[in-house]
Amino acid sequence: MSITETKKHAVASYPKRYNLERYMFFIQRATGIFLVSYFYIHIFIYNQRIDAALWASIKTAFGNPTMYPMSFIFVTAIMIHGANGLRLILTQLGFFIGKPKLPVYPYPPSSIGKAERVILFILISVAIILIIVALGEFLFFIR
Amino acid sequence: MEVVFKIHRFDPSKDVSPYYKQYKITIDKGTTVLEALLYIKERLDNSLAIRYSCRMGICGSCGMRINGIPMLACKTQVSMLKSNIILIEPLSNNPIIKDLVTNFSNLFAKHKMIKPYIIRKDSELDNPTREYLQKPNEFFNILQFALCIKCGLCWSACPISSDNRYLGPFVLAQAYRYISDSRDDGYNERFDIIDSPHGCWRCHFAGSCSQVCPRGVDPALAIQLLKKSITTTKLGLKKIKTAAPVAPPLTEVTRKLDVPQPPPRTVFKNQRDSTNER
Amino acid sequence: MEIIKHDLVIIGSGLAGLRAAIEASRFSKGKLDVAIVTKTQALRAHSVCAEGGTAGVLRVEEGDSFELHEWDTIKGSDFLADQDAVELFVRLLPSELIQLEHWGILWSRRADGRVDQRPFGGHSFPRACYAGDYTGFAEMHTLYDTLQKYDNVKIYEEWFMTSLLIEENKFKGITAIEMKSGNMHAIKAKAGIIATGGAGRIYSFTTYSHTTTGDGQAVAYRAGIPLKDMEFIQFHPTGLVPSGVLITEGARGEGGYLLNKEGERFMKRYAPKLMELAPRDIVSRSIMTEIIEGRGFKRPDGLDYVHLDISHLGREKILERLMSIREYSIRLNGIDPIYEPIPVRPAAHYTMGGIHTDTYGATPIQGLWAAGEVACVSIHGANRLGTNSTAECLVYGTLTGRAATQYALSQSSYSNVPLDSIQMEEKRVFDEVLGKEGGENPFEIKEELRNLMDKKVGIFRTESDLKEAAKEIRNLKKRFKNIKVVDKSRVYNTNIIGVLEIENMLDLAEVIAYSALARTESRGAHYRIDYPQRDDKNWLKHTLAYYTPEGPKLDYIPVRIIKWLPVERKY
Numbered sequence: 001m002s003i004t005e006t007k008k009h010a011v012a013s014y015p016k017r018y019n020l021e022r023y024m025f026f027i028q029r030a031t032g033i034f035l036v037s038y039f040y041i042h043i044f045i046y047n048q049r050i051d052a053a054l055w056a057s058i059k060t061a062f063g064n065p066t067m068y069p070m071s072f073i074f075v076t077a078i079m080i081h082g083a084n085g086l087r088l089i090l091t092q093l094g095f096f097i098g099k100p101k102l103p104v105y106p107y108p109p110s111s112i113g114k115a116e117r118v119i120l121f122i123l124i125s126v127a128i129i130l131i132i133v134a135l136g137e138f139l140f141f142i143r
Numbered sequence: 144m145e146v147v148f149k150i151h152r153f154d155p156s157k158d159v160s161p162y163y164k165q166y167k168i169t170i171d172k173g174t175t176v177l178e179a180l181l182y183i184k185e186r187l188d189n190s191l192a193i194r195y196s197c198r199m200g201i202c203g204s205c206g207m208r209i210n211g212i213p214m215l216a217c218k219t220q221v222s223m224l225k226s227n228i229i230l231i232e233p234l235s236n237n238p239i240i241k242d243l244v245t246n247f248s249n250l251f252a253k254h255k256m257i258k259p260y261i262i263r264k265d266s267e268l269d270n271p272t273r274e275y276l277q278k279p280n281e282f283f284n285i286l287q288f289a290l291c292i293k294c295g296l297c298w299s300a301c302p303i304s305s306d307n308r309y310l311g312p313f314v315l316a317q318a319y320r321y322i323s324d325s326r327d328d329g330y331n332e333r334f335d336i337i338d339s340p341h342g343c344w345r346c347h348f349a350g351s352c353s354q355v356c357p358r359g360v361d362p363a364l365a366i367q368l369l370k371k372s373i374t375t376t377k378l379g380l381k382k383i384k385t386a387a388p389v390a391p392p393l394t395e396v397t398r399k400l401d402v403p404q405p406p407p408r409t410v411f412k413n414q415r416d417s418t419n420e421r
Numbered sequence: 422m423e424i425i426k427h428d429l430v431i432i433g434s435g436l437a438g439l440r441a442a443i444e445a446s447r448f449s450k451g452k453l454d455v456a457i458v459t460k461t462q463a464l465r466a467h468s469v470c471a472e473g474g475t476a477g478v479l480r481v482e483e484g485d486s487f488e489l490h491e492w493d494t495i496k497g498s499d500f501l502a503d504q505d506a507v508e509l510f511v512r513l514l515p516s517e518l519i520q521l522e523h524w525g526i527l528w529s530r531r532a533d534g535r536v537d538q539r540p541f542g543g544h545s546f547p548r549a550c551y552a553g554d555y556t557g558f559a560e561m562h563t564l565y566d567t568l569q570k571y572d573n574v575k576i577y578e579e580w581f582m583t584s585l586l587i588e589e590n591k592f593k594g595i596t597a598i599e600m601k602s603g604n605m606h607a608i609k610a611k612a613g614i615i616a617t618g619g620a621g622r623i624y625s626f627t628t629y630s631h632t633t634t635g636d637g638q639a640v641a642y643r644a645g646i647p648l649k650d651m652e653f654i655q656f657h658p659t660g661l662v663p664s665g666v667l668i669t670e671g672a673r674g675e676g677g678y679l680l681n682k683e684g685e686r687f688m689k690r691y692a693p694k695l696m697e698l699a700p701r702d703i704v705s706r707s708i709m710t711e712i713i714e715g716r717g718f719k720r721p722d723g724l725d726y727v728h729l730d731i732s733h734l735g736r737e738k739i740l741e742r743l744m745s746i747r748e749y750s751i752r753l754n755g756i757d758p759i760y761e762p763i764p765v766r767p768a769a770h771y772t773m774g775g776i777h778t779d780t781y782g783a784t785p786i787q788g789l790w791a792a793g794e795v796a797c798v799s800i801h802g803a804n805r806l807g808t809n810s811t812a813e814c815l816v817y818g819t820l821t822g823r824a825a826t827q828y829a830l831s832q833s834s835y836s837n838v839p840l841d842s843i844q845m846e847e848k849r850v851f852d853e854v855l856g857k858e859g860g861e862n863p864f865e866i867k868e869e870l871r872n873l874m875d876k877k878v879g880i881f882r883t884e885s886d887l888k889e890a891a892k893e894i895r896n897l898k899k900r901f902k903n904i905k906v907v908d909k910s911r912v913y914n915t916n917i918i919g920v921l922e923i924e925n926m927l928d929l930a931e932v933i934a935y936s937a938l939a940r941t942e943s944r945g946a947h948y949r950i951d952y953p954q955r956d957d958k959n960w961l962k963h964t965l966a967y968y969t970p971e972g973p974k975l976d977y978i979p980v981r982i983i984k985w986l987p988v989e990r991k992y
Binding site: 154155156157173175181184185186188189190191192193194195196197198199200201202203204218220240241242244246247248251254255258259260261267268269271272273274275276277278279282285286289290291292293317321324326327390393394396398400402403404405406408409410 | 447461462463464465466467469470480482483484485486488489491492516519520522523524525527528530532533534535536545546547555558559562566567569570578601603630631632663664666667745748749752753754862863864865867868906907908910911912913914915916919982983984985986988
Binding site for chain 1: 211212214218219220223224283284285286287288290302347348349350351353354355356357358359360361363364365367368370371374
């Protein structure tokens with residue numbers, strides 16, 4: 001074994017500021033708060049149906065194409081939140097997080113290890129594909 | 144190499160609010176942050192308060208935020224941080240006592256809540272005869288969680304630790320360590336405290352605790368496994384484990400050793416040449 | 422100031438302290454009101470740094486026996502150990518090990534699920550139970566966790582003991598500074614156990630934690646309790662250069678080699694039979710001889726070293742059994758021992774001496790016990806065998822915990838604490854020490870002391886060096902009177918705690934230098950170049966050092982020999 005190769009093993013490792021899952025946690029929180037508030041606003045607006053005149057004006061207001069991006073943001077949030085949520089459900093049931101084992105320096109954590117990253121990327125990719133499809137739809141509508 | 148240490152200072156008996164004080168020092172290649180801080184404390188400013196002990200990363204005293212990341216000062220080399228200004232702050236989510244020292248009593252109280260000891264019903268527990276058997280897979284199942292030094296870095300890194308009632312990563316890791324110990328029989332006694340809104344369900348798996356853990360404990364893994372265990376228990380799918388049995392007497396000698404005999408006695412008890420004096 | 426009342430006060434939260442607290446709670450069935458006073462947080466004691474293992478006779482079927490363990494210990498001690506104490510100690514050990522196992526420690530196991538044992542220096546049988554190479558850590562955390570079972574124990578974390586309250590040869594309590602508020606309190610107790618550990622921080626190149634400054638010994642010494650055999654300081658052969666971090670003897674127990682510059686296993690010239698697994702004093706002297714004779718590797722800062730090679734053990738074994746030392750050498754030196762040898766040199770590691778106690782850990786003061794490294798029973802004599810230190814903490818923690826409980830339960834009422842001495846102590850600390858406005862930086866005095874001890878009271882000692890050291894220490898003590906305490910605040914004042922620690926270190930350094938100067942022979946860890954032979958005719962006796970304001974006054978007591986007369990010690 002050459003010296004350069006041995007030296008490669010012997011480098012101390014330091015944690016980064018935030019890991020990917022930590023950013024996902026923020027995104028999950030943000031989309032979650034957005035979706036819950038969206039839900040309440042949605043209920044509130046639909047409740048205006050009892051007043052027919054008001055309801056008609058609301059319908060025209062929301063029928064305006066300038067309101068479409070709002071719906072697009074809603075779809076994006078729901079996709080990301082859903083994909084990440086699915087990952088969380090799977091990991092909480094013990095899938096994709098590895099098994100307890102003998103820790104070997106520099107102690108890479110298995111819970112945020114390879115398997116978990118792969119499943120995260122797959123689910124997020126699916127979400128992004130769906131978002132792109134949705135984007136196409138919305139662009140079509142706007143035209 | 145010249146480095147500026149920007150250190151969080153706060154003395155509640157005279158300061159109204161915390162402030163940062165800068166110290167410029169020269170460091171060598173291998174100098175750790177703790178060595179640098181001790182140099183500052185012993186040569187430049189004796190009043191700096193830090194908590195430190197073993198300087199080899201096993202006692203867990205010197206946890207602090209270095210450039211914003213919770214790390215053990217003794218485990219971190221200054222030159223590896225690749226920065227000329229190093230920001231030193233106390234761990235977050237704990238009350239600050241002074242400068243870099245925070246109060247851990249809340250964390251240790253929570254640690255006590257999860258009953259971190261072997262619970263068994265047999266009388267063997269306190270009247271030992273022979274060891275309980277423990278197979279290699281049972282051993283490796285909990286080994287990494289037993290390596291926790293309770294330094295509090297995970298608690299500082301966790302985004303939901305601002306909920307002061309949350310048990311916290313290392314406490315839950317210890318809960319998992321004890322309930323899955325093959326010798327333990329106390330799963331039911333610990334169930335309620337773990338399965339509470341402030342127990343393992345408060346965790347949202349940001350993984351930061353595992354990211355900063357200096358010992359490879361991976362608390363996030365332990366917490367997810369706790370959630371799995373509780374879910375399967377509630378669904379009635381969990382296999383009920385029986386506590387490990389006591390090892391039978393060793394009948395078959397597997398190791399052949401060349402053991403010397405002690406030399407014959409040269410003094411006998413009645414010749415005791417001095418008394419047992421106090 | 423406040424006077425707090427407890428039945429039993431335990432000073433120190435290391436292995437011995439925690440074990441004593443558990444035993445007191447268990448033995449009294451939770452009735453005894455126990456306080457643990459510790460200057461660090463309870464889990465941060467130096468005991469966590471122990472790595473190699475804990476010895477105990479578990480496998481009689483495979484050829485081990487109590488007599489053999491006794492003989493190894495006594496021969497290892499260079500026949501200065503009290504043999505009745507060794508006999509007791511060896512017989513109580515196995516149940517302690519199994520008890521720890523029942524409390525949840527993860528001893529490394531054999532494939533069939535039984536506790537495994539590894540060979541260790543000076544032991545004729547592989548009898549060291551181990552948990553990887555973090556044994557002390559595993560034991561500490563197991564005991565701390567088990568202690569959570571009992572509600573009758575109150576832990577005073579970060580309280581610094583400043584003095585013992587003793588009246589008419591009877592223990593009354595202690596005074597301590599609560600670091601968080603900065604107030605002095607008195608704890609009044611029926612019985613007390615000192616378990617504060619060793620004093621090795623007075624050396625510069627050492628494996629000790631920063632906090633191991635011998636406070637227990639110094640406080641007891643000033644209270645009039647004699648210190649026994651303080652000249653015997655163990656140097657561990659393998660301290661990582663340059664930090665001094667401990668590289669466990671288990672590395673050699675598993676089969677590691679010590680190599681000099683020429684790549685030669687030099688131990689064959691010093692201990693042909695046991696090679697690297699000779700007792701620590703012999704290996705340390707051999708390494709130093711190699712270095713002095715120019716066969717070590719040079720370093721610009723003077724910390725010349727030899728190599729410890731474990732690369733031939735194979736990756737699996739190192740990852741499983743020597744994981745922490747691998748981590749330390751990667752992190753601190755950038756060396757992965759799987760591929761490269763580790764640079765090591767002898768480092769101050771253990772204080773064989775300590776507070777004078779009888780076979781059962783009782784000090785000459787009624788109601789006061791001492792357990793663990795702070796005490797000198799003496800089991801270790803002139804040189805401790807590896808793995809016997811954690812073992813001593815467990816056994817004597819149990820013994821003293823039980824004895825102190827019995828004593829405390831038999832005392833019906835608290836006797837009054839001497840109020841004037843509490844007030845005097847408060848005045849001494851907060852008016853005199855805190856108010857010091859001289860010109861000296863106390864931490865510079867500490868640095869000088871530590872370098873002095875390394876240079877003059879190290880592995881090889883001579884009369885002229887020791888005399889000079891004694892003079893120099895007196896000088897430092899004089900300078901210490903003229904220090905400046907910068908931090909005048911009361912809250913978590915580490916400045917004043919540091920100053921009190923340095924005061925303790927200076928006292929102990931003086932005792933060590935004087936005791937070493939008086940002992941004109943070479944025995945175990947105490948090696949005099951001018952007297953290289955062991956002298957059983959004149960020196961088969963323990964040193965006792967008594968405090969006087971002018972300096973230590975030495976006295977001697979005989980060694981208790983009940984089984985084996987001293988013979989030549991060869992490995």
